[in-house]
């Protein structure tokens with residue numbers, strides 16, 4: 001009841017623009033983990049991540065959640081975005097740990113709606129799958145109403161394209177509907193899959209995500225019995241594997257500038273799913289913004305290309321594309337979009353491409369304003385080199401990657 005009352009205070013989203021018994025996965029190596037909050041500053045050598053320009057209310061110190069003393073088999077976790085690249089791994093990981101999982105999916109899901117309801121039920125088994133529409137808050141709450149209570153929720157929703165309207169529809173509004181529905185079912189903890197790049201928000205989907213991060217912090221500030229974890233990963237393996245097959249065929253590796261314009265600490269889908277699952281029970285991760293990368297040092301595109309050629313046993317061969325080419329394209333598209341609003345998304349896609357060609361997927365050091373490898377926490381054991389090696393041997397099709405989705 002308390003949850004119902006509190007959830008009724010959540011804003012209405014109007015912004016525009018059966019237990020698994022498998023053995024536990026070995027604990028990933030936890031290399032470093034700075035404490036974060038939503039204020040932008042750095043104190044006594046600890047990172048405090050930036051959230052957004054507007055300061056949400058300060059959340060209370062994370063309450064000890066009664067559900068955390070229950071065994072996983074007695075806790076139900078709601079997952080939206082369960083049919084996405086990371087969402088599917090999150091569902092599997094939660095099931096493997098013994099949680100009961102309530103997954104939400106569209107009647108046709110996956111890239112271009114290629115998966116039927118039967119496909120999804122089989123893929124996510126033994127999770128309970130509810131087919132609903134996360135973009136319709138009434139339908140979502142009605143469809144989930146007979147499936148409570150839930151103890152925690154994980155939202156892996158993301159606009160599949162990154163267009164302006166779709167970002168607000170999915171990364172903000174549908175995500176807020178997930179929070180409202182989860183609260184109405186009694187969820188006391190909410191894990192959001194966000195992205196490290198929101199700390200420098202120049203793109204519409206980043207602004208939409210940040211707006212929701214603020215809602216989450218505000219909800220925790222309103223109700224001390226509610227907690228959240230905002231997980232902000234760096235690049236996924238799938239986002240870096242696009243050139244493996246091309247290079248394997250003898251083509252050069254294409255990169256912008258000198259290949260050192262940006263860097264990231266790639267994280268595998270399994271390691272990220274494990275980190276997200278940790279957030280359910282780990283009190284230390286409550287009411288925190290958690291940037292996270294994979295193991296090892298940060299890698300530039302040049303280093304990724306060199307790694308690929310080394311694994312293939314070939315001499316490196318690069319094509320270096322001047323970044324200014326993208327600026328020209330964006331300038332033209334931006335101008336055209338002012339006259340032809342239908343081109344708004346094309347201009348946004350250009351900006352997304354430019355962003356990822358030049359901005360690192362690392363934590364920004366608030367003292368220097370520079371991206372920092374050292375300040376970006378590492379988690380897990382899977383390396384990009386292992387992933388490249390696997391793609392070289394098995395091809396991309398074997399990697400369950402589907403189609404590239406925007407960050």
Ligand SMILES: NC(=O)c1ccc[n+]([C@@H]2O[C@H](COP(=O)([O-])OP(=O)(O)OC[C@H]3O[C@@H](n4cnc5c(N)ncnc54)[C@H](OP(=O)(O)O)[C@@H]3O)[C@@H](O)[C@H]2O)c1
Nearest residue numbers: 081083084085086109110157158195234235236239405407
């Ligand atoms: N790619 C990277 O390297 C990277 C790095 C850091 C952070 N991230 C962040 O990670 C997040 C998730 O990425 P991902 O690759 O797992 O995403 P994804 O594969 O594109 O999955 C998106 C999920 O959202 C659902 N969805 C999208 N639009 C919907 C709509 N209108 N109605 C209902 N459901 C909808 C999709 O459902 P359907 O299956 O029905 O389409 C799918 O379950 C994103 O927020 C991204 O910013 C990505």
